[in-house]
Every structure is written in structure tokens, then in C-alpha cells.
Amino acid sequence: MKNILMAAALLLGLCGAAVAQTQTQSQRIAVVAAENFYADVVKQLGGDRVQVTSILNNPDEDPHLFEASPKTARALQHAALVVYNGADYDPWMDKLLAVSKGEKRTTIVVAQLVGKKSGDNPHLWYDPATMPVVAKAVSRYLVEADPAHKSDYDARLATFLASMKTIDNRVAVLNSHYKGVPVTATEPVFGYMADAIGFEMRNQRFQLAAMNETEPSAADIAAFEKDLRERRVHVLIYNSQATEALTKRMLKLSQEWRVPSVSVTETLPAGKTYQQWMTFQLDALSGALQGWQR
Known part of the structure; x- marks a missing residue:
């Protein structure tokens, strides 16, 4: 009898826990x-x-x-x-x-x-x-x-x-070192952050065309390529989630002409918080710009 009562009590306890868990979830x-x-x-x-x-x-x-x-x-x-x-x-x-x-x-x-x-x-x-x-x-x-x-x-x-002050501090440091530095990008994904840092962002018509999934003009493509070939920009920022033929072409040129490139994404990577994601990308950008001298 004692064992039966103990089993009943345990069952009731488990049922109660399940109900409580369901209620908590709801x-x-x-x-x-x-x-x-x-x-x-x-x-x-x-x-x-x-x-x-x-x-x-x-x-x-x-x-x-x-x-x-x-x-x-x-x-x-x-x-x-x-x-x-x-x-x-x-x-x-x-x-x-x-x-x-x-x-x-x-x-x-x-x-x-x-x-x-x-x-x-x-x-x-x-x-x-x-x-x-x-x-x-x-x-x-x-x-x-x-x-x-x-x-x-x-x-x-x-x-x-x-x-969020961690992000603000990194932006402030980048701004103090690289304000006015010319950079380029395949799309305006990083645009607001680039503005906060104070970069001179080039090839914006190309970026808008890429974002809107339209073909950039021949003149805009030529200007982008010239910036890379003549190393008029100090880093190429590219959206690694949208690697169309033109993006791949600009990446290849940046490698050929030794212009550092930095990947950014539009979606939070698995296992990271928003703060970690932004900090990681800002650190990668800082690393790419290390060799630049004012």
C-alpha cells in the first residue's frame, strides 16, 4: 500500500510539473x-x-x-x-x-x-x-x-x-584612424556603418544597381575596375550572400591587384549575438586596413 501511495504521489508530481511547464510555455x-x-x-x-x-x-x-x-x-x-x-x-x-x-x-x-x-x-x-x-x-x-x-x-x-558601447567604441577608433579613406563595396549593405566610420564610399551607382538586381552601366563597371586596378580604394567590402558574376569579378580583381577585401552578411550567423556579429566584422575591417598609412 505504501508503495502504491508513493507511486501515485510521484505520478501526480510529474503530471503537475508537466502542466506547470505547459502553462509556462503558454x-x-x-x-x-x-x-x-x-x-x-x-x-x-x-x-x-x-x-x-x-x-x-x-x-x-x-x-x-x-x-x-x-x-x-x-x-x-x-x-x-x-x-x-x-x-x-x-x-x-x-x-x-x-x-x-x-x-x-x-x-x-x-x-x-x-x-x-x-x-x-x-x-x-x-x-x-x-x-x-x-x-x-x-x-x-x-x-x-x-x-x-x-x-x-x-x-x-x-x-x-x-x-552596444563596444560597437560604438570600435566605430570611434576606426573613425579616428580612417575617416576620409576611400573604400568601395559591391552593395550598400555596410553603407550606414561606413558612414559612421567616415569612409569616402566610391562606386555607389554600381552598388545600387547590384542591390536592385539591375545591370550596372558599362561606365560604372569600368570606374569600379579602375579603382581596384589603380588601388584608389583601400578595401573592398562585399556581400558574401549575394555572389553574382559581377561580384565575383570584382573580388578576383581585388585579389589580383592586392586590394584587401572584407566579407559582410545580411543575416546573423548561427551561434552569434548581434553584438558579436558587428564586432567581428568591424575587427575584420580594422585588420584589412592595418597596412594603410595616412
Whole structure:
């Protein structure tokens, strides 16, 4: 009899734990982020009180070739919070949200937060000023949705904002050494960060054509090649997720003429936080520029 009672107690305990776990999971705030770097920021701010799904995850694929699926629409339908870039970077999100009606769903469009619109460079996450603004907006939502844990959300926001100073410090050092240095790029992915550093960015018409998937003019291609051949630029920044024929051609020329190249991506690599990702790329850029003398 004693053994039966103990077994029953154990079973009830296990059932209770399972119910508690299910309740804990159901109490987490469901968030969908179109891009995985925004998802990472939400996770840092919400911890185990958020359940985050990201749509664009693979740093080896061109995000411009993404096609939404029914699975994506279902995730949005159950989301309490949706975060996406805007500025025509992820236009499929507007379509998905229109057909996936969610009750009491809050949407954060990053472009609207930072005052960008269609036609502007959409790679907003490379602007050092963007993520603190996004983090504050997400944290405000979390506090409103779950006021009982305000102190935890506030602490996480403070930690996140403090961690962003690492990026700011690296940008400041690069600016002090390389402001005005001419560089070039295959696409304007790194454009906002390049502006923050103070580079003289060349071949911007070529970059816009590549981003918009149109053919650059013969004159723009020739100007790009001349910059590499005559070493008028001190580094080539290229988007390793979009390696079309022209990108490969410019990379080959940079190798032939000994112009250092630095890879950047549009998607957060697996196993890294947003801060680690930005820091890694800034360090790679700093290393590529080491041999340059003012």
C-alpha cells in the first residue's frame, strides 16, 4: 500500500510539473521577427519570457530570394508581437500580415522607428544608432504586455544598451584612424556603418544597381575596375550572400591587384549575438586596413 501511495504521489508530481511547464510555455510572449538579428535582440530583452521565431535565418542564402510559405503565415497568426525591417527590404511581410489577421497583435516596423522610407538604404541594422531604438521599442512593449516583470525587462534593456558601447567604441577608433579613406563595396549593405566610420564610399551607382538586381552601366563597371586596378580604394567590402558574376569579378580583381577585401552578411550567423556579429566584422575591417598609412 505504501508503495502504491508513493507511486501515485510521484505520478501526480510529474503530471503537475508537466502542466506547470505547459502553462509556462503558454505564458511566454509569442514574437515573430522577419530577420534573425531582430529576433536575437528580442531574445536578449525578453529572456525566457518570450518565444521568438525568426523567418530569415540562413547567412548562406540571398535574403532577396526569399519566398514566404504557409508555415510563415501560421507563425504570424499566433504572434503577439511582430518585428520587421520595412523600407522595402521585406515587402512580403506586409502581404503576410494583411492575410494573417491576429487578434491584438502589435507590429514594430524598424524603418518607421528610425525615419526611413522606400528608396532609402534598407540595411538599417548596420547603422549603430538603429538597435538601441529598436531595443527601447521592444522593451516598452514587453513591459506593457507583462508589467509584473518590469524590473527584469528594465535590467535586460540596460544590459543591452551598455553592450552596444563596444560597437560604438570600435566605430570611434576606426573613425579616428580612417575617416576620409576611400573604400568601395559591391552593395550598400555596410553603407550606414561606413558612414559612421567616415569612409569616402566610391562606386555607389554600381552598388545600387547590384542591390536592385539591375545591370550596372558599362561606365560604372569600368570606374569600379579602375579603382581596384589603380588601388584608389583601400578595401573592398562585399556581400558574401549575394555572389553574382559581377561580384565575383570584382573580388578576383581585388585579389589580383592586392586590394584587401572584407566579407559582410545580411543575416546573423548561427551561434552569434548581434553584438558579436558587428564586432567581428568591424575587427575584420580594422585588420584589412592595418597596412594603410595616412
